[in-house]
Amino acid sequence: NAGVTQTPKFRVLKTGQSMTLLCAQDMNHEYMYWYRQDPGMGLRLIHYSVGEGTTAKGEVPDGYNVSRLKKQNFLLGLESAAPSQTSVYFCASSYSEQGWNTEAFFGQGTRLTVV
Amino acid sequence: GEDVEQSLFLSVREGDSSVINCTYTDSSSTYLYWYKQEPGAGLQLLTYIFSNMDMKQDQRLTVLLNKKDKHLSLRIADTQTGDSAIYFCAESIFPGGGADGLTFGKGTHLIIQP
Numbered sequence: 001n002a003g004v005t006q007t008p009k010f011r012v013l014k015t016g017q018s019m020t021l022l023c024a025q026d027m028n029h030e031y032m033y034w035y036r037q038d039p040g041m042g043l044r045l046i047h048y049s050v051g052e053g054t055t056a057k058g059e060v061p062d063g064y065n066v067s068r069l070k071k072q073n074f075l076l077g078l079e080s081a082a083p084s085q086t087s088v089y090f091c092a093s094s095y096s097e098q099g100w101n102t103e104a105f106f107g108q109g110t111r112l113t114v115v
Numbered sequence: 116g117e118d119v120e121q122s123l124f125l126s127v128r129e130g131d132s133s134v135i136n137c138t139y140t141d142s143s144s145t146y147l148y149w150y151k152q153e154p155g156a157g158l159q160l161l162t163y164i165f166s167n168m169d170m171k172q173d174q175r176l177t178v179l180l181n182k183k184d185k186h187l188s189l190r191i192a193d194t195q196t197g198d199s200a201i202y203f204c205a206e207s208i209f210p211g212g213g214a215d216g217l218t219f220g221k222g223t224h225l226i227i228q229p
Contacts, residue, residue, distance in 0.1 A: 033216045103160045108157040109156070
């Protein structure tokens with residue numbers, strides 16, 4: 001199993017450019033998440049999805065859009081990148097069922113620099 | 116809103132025990148996690164504890180939960196150089212985060228001295 005795969009791993013954007021980060025999971029998870037990680041800030045939730053075709057805002061959604069057209073994919077879009085969006089982005093997925101040993105699985109991260 | 120607090124750095128000698136502490140504010144927290152992040156890598160789940168437990172041991176790892184004080188700790192016995200990483204405390208009401216995701220602390224950098 002590949003688990004959670006993020007592409008690309010690294011990207012440098014100019015201010016105002018757009019891009020899409022792709023997250024793919026092969027575990028048939030219902031829930032998917034996008035977090036950003038900034039130095040000294042931990043991980044903060046940007047957007048999440050509880051199933052195919054549904055998305056919702058997290059803690060820091062401004063400047064980002066998401067789509068979940070297929071259950072296995074969760075896309076994070078930046079329409080007009082800003083230097084404040086320089087960060088490491090992590091995608092995660094998890095099951096929806098209540099369970100004793102359910103965890104969120106994380107991708108390896110995408111390091112984005114906006115200049 | 117919910118808050119999870121951790122110290123930013125911890126330095127220990129190789130072979131000693133490391134104790135990383137975490138406090139949280141949400142009394143509804145049901146699942147409490149410790150994640151490890153090595154340099155340039157994603158987050159790896161180390162261990163978790165359910166809120167009706169006081170302690171969980173898994174090889175060199177011991178998790179202690181004081182629900183009354185909302186205090187969680189991770190003890191790593193016989194700390195090795197491979198334990199050098201950032202350790203994140205996280206909490207959620209639902210397993211895996213549910214619809215709201217996980218609330219993370221800022222992470223504790225564990226530094227190992229030879």
